[in-house]
Amino acid sequence: MADQTYSGEFYCVKCKAKREAEGAIEVNAKGTRIAKAKCPVCGTNLTRFLPKAA
Numbered sequence: 101m102a103d104q105t106y107s108g109e110f111y112c113v114k115c116k117a118k119r120e121a122e123g124a125i126e127v128n129a130k131g132t133r134i135a136k137a138k139c140p141v142c143g144t145n146l147t148r149f150l151p152k153a154a
């Protein structure tokens with residue numbers, strides 16, 4: 101499957117706030133989908149665990 105992207109809310113631990121961002125979805129060895137993006141405000145790497153597709 102081609103790379104997927106996730107667009108939505110991430111929680112930035114540095115800003116201590118939710119940020120809208122877009123990033124690539126990665127799948128780890130356990131099959132968990134993880135979206136990775138960068139905070140548009142401070143540039144911190146953001147990660148978000150995604151629920152399995154319904």
Ligand SMILES: [Zn+2]
Nearest residue numbers: 112115139142
């Ligand atoms: Zn931030």
